[in-house]
Amino acid sequence: MSDLQRNLLKSKLPSLPNQLSNPTQSRFAGLVPKRKAKNYEPISWNEYFEHCKDIKVKDNSFRFYTSGSSGPILLLLHGGGHSALSWALFVKSITKMCECQAVAVDFRGHGNTVTTDDTDMSADTLASDIANALKVYMEDLPPVVMLGHSMGGAIAVHIGVQGLIPTLKGLAVIDVVEGTALDALSSMGSFIRSRPQAFTSLEHAIEWSLRSGQLKNLESAKVSMPGQLKRISKSIDTKDEVESDPVVNENILEEDETPLPTQGSSTTSKGEYYTWRVDLTKTEPFWKGWFENMSSLFLSCPVPKLLLLAGIDRLDKTLTIGQMQGKFQMQVLGNVGHMVHEDKPDSVAEIILGFLTRQQLTQPKQGVKRHMPAC
Numbered sequence: 001m002s003d004l005q006r007n008l009l010k011s012k013l014p015s016l017p018n019q020l021s022n023p024t025q026s027r028f029a030g031l032v033p034k035r036k037a038k039n040y041e042p043i044s045w046n047e048y049f050e051h052c053k054d055i056k057v058k059d060n061s062f063r064f065y066t067s068g069s070s071g072p073i074l075l076l077l078h079g080g081g082h083s084a085l086s087w088a089l090f091v092k093s094i095t096k097m098c099e100c101q102a103v104a105v106d107f108r109g110h111g112n113t114v115t116t117d118d119t120d121m122s123a124d125t126l127a128s129d130i131a132n133a134l135k136v137y138m139e140d141l142p143p144v145v146m147l148g149h150s151m152g153g154a155i156a157v158h159i160g161v162q163g164l165i166p167t168l169k170g171l172a173v174i175d176v177v178e179g180t181a182l183d184a185l186s187s188m189g190s191f192i193r194s195r196p197q198a199f200t201s202l203e204h205a206i207e208w209s210l211r212s213g214q215l216k217n218l219e220s221a222k223v224s225m226p227g228q229l230k231r232i233s234k235s236i237d238t239k240d241e242v243e244s245d246p247v248v249n250e251n252i253l254e255e256d257e258t259p260l261p262t263q264g265s266s267t268t269s270k271g272e273y274y275t276w277r278v279d280l281t282k283t284e285p286f287w288k289g290w291f292e293n294m295s296s297l298f299l300s301c302p303v304p305k306l307l308l309l310a311g312i313d314r315l316d317k318t319l320t321i322g323q324m325q326g327k328f329q330m331q332v333l334g335n336v337g338h339m340v341h342e343d344k345p346d347s348v349a350e351i352i353l354g355f356l357t358r359q360q361l362t363q364p365k366q367g368v369k370r371h372m373p374a375c
Contacts, residue, residue, distance in 0.1 A: 040203040048088035062133040063112035071099035077152030083111030083227030089345035131164035145170035160301040172306040178294040179316025198275040220342040
């Protein structure tokens with residue numbers, strides 16, 4: 001190749017980036033686009049629910065988030081430590097698919113529900129709480145289908161077995177099985193201790209929920225994580241108090257090694273932080289009562305039943321036999337964590353739509369396709 005040809009070829013090539021000030025860096029580093037920082041700003045409940053109401057039952061106040069004004073009631077019960085806001089994306093999806101009244105409730109001691117004894121979380125107390133609050137919310141109840149996740153699923157089973165809701169027409173339980181739940185109780189203490197004690201901001205908490213793997217859906221984390229936390233104000237005047245303030249350890253890094261927010265750079269004022277709304281260690285005396293005999297109780301509920309799991313390996317012996325006998329419908333979703341309805345809200349909504357239409361409780365809106373049941 002002649003010199004003239006080489007020069008012509010070079011003139012058509014893009015110029016190399018300038019030599020970087022750091023000689024150890026590649027001269028091509030400037031060509032790699034900088035990753036855009038994720039936005040962890042919280043989202044308000046009113047982008048997903050139509051109304052927020054506090055239902056008074058004697059001296060207790062139960063927080064209800066609702067959407068829809070016709071069709072069956074879809075009563076949504078969250079898991080332990082979470083709140084009704086965990087159903088936000090699911091509600092937005094299911095109310096677009098069919099006519100129904102979605103009602104998500106904060107349990108006693110959770111979210112924005114306030115009772116005279118937030119520490120009493122026995123299965124019977126939680127079950128009667130929900131049934132009594134629902135009767136106050138609507139005296140003349142239409143058909144009701146309960147959908148509960150984890151602890152909420154166990155309480156839904158207790159409500160169904162005790163016949164506390166006369167118009168109950170269906171029961172759906174998400175990712176809770178007696179055998180695996182009881183086996184997991186021994187490791188619950190270490191899991192609770194492994195969580196950060198507090199966060200410097202809501203953004204910090206949302207980021208942690210995703211990096212730790214608790215949630216896989218950023219949008220859901222933005223609306224549901226604030227419901228798990230409460231804001232604490234504390235006067236800090238000395239260095240010792242700052243050091244003892246229970247803010248989260250900054251040891252969770254993404255691929256780009258971006259550090260989590262530090263105290264002083266958060267959205268809270270000096271001495272303010274967010275900590276967990278529920279002290280799960282204090283609920284330990286009730287854990288066994290939530291899940292014990294749940295499989296046989298689930299099978300004995302006299303309504304159509306659906307079990308939605310994050311993995312087939314979660315089935316215990318009682319439910320395996322019941323499933324083979326056709327006593328309930330089972331659906332398994334892949335690529336999700338324990339928070340199935342938050343990780344894949346649209347998929348869960350499609351499954352629930354199919355369940356509701358098979359029971360002839362509602363019909364899909366125009367243009368919405370029915371989900372075909374599968375194992």
